[in-house]
Amino acid sequence: MTTTDQTHTPAPTSASAPTGGERADFLESLRRHRDFLRFTVKDISDHQARQRTTVSELTLGGLIKHVATTEKQWADFIVDGPAPRPAIDWENVDWQNPPEHVKAFMDSHRMTADETLDDLLAQYDSVAQATDALVASLPDLDASHPLPEAPWFEPGARWSARRTLLHIIAETSQHAGHADIIRESLDGQKTMG
DSSP, X not given: OOOOOOOOOOXXXXXXXXXSHHHHHHHHHHHHHHHHHHHTTTTOXXXXXXXXXXXXXXXXXXXXXXXXHHHHHHHXXXXXXXXXXXXXXXXXXOTTSOOHHHHHHHHXXXXXXXXXXXXXXXXXXXXXXXXXXXXXXXXXXTOEEEOOOOTTSOXXXXXXXXHHHHHHHHHHHHHHHHHHHHHHHHHSOXXXX
16 A cells, blocks of 8 residues: 655745735635645545545545645636536436536546546645635736526626635635545544544
């Protein structure tokens, strides 16, 4: 069994990084919740990262992949607005033989057989660095875009860059909690306590 060393080395702070105020608060909150999430995969193997430990389909590797993918999508939304994507009729999906775009969505939540935890963490670090640079450089946190059409969004709603960053923080925090439960069920390791 191989284990990987996922010790987190914070990205160097650039001279243009905010040193106070709202943007610094966003960056600190993101750093803290990312660290909680990363801690849940400390010293585990790829096999353990793929292992289900609860009735949920969620795994530690799948959560790292999902959070990175979602953060990148929301950061792209801040810059470009909603990306075009195929509509999914969730109530009528044939889960035994789903269409390709549904498979791709499902795979964004799974650590596949050809992926390693180290690679997923490197991707997550890359996404985090890009998001942090975006937070530091955004000209206007009030700039907004319409939300993509989805049953879980109010029709016609818009989110500002600020609201979207708060969502990224909330999503990271929520999934760090999920990961903590999965890790504790795996081997008793806890993030806190």
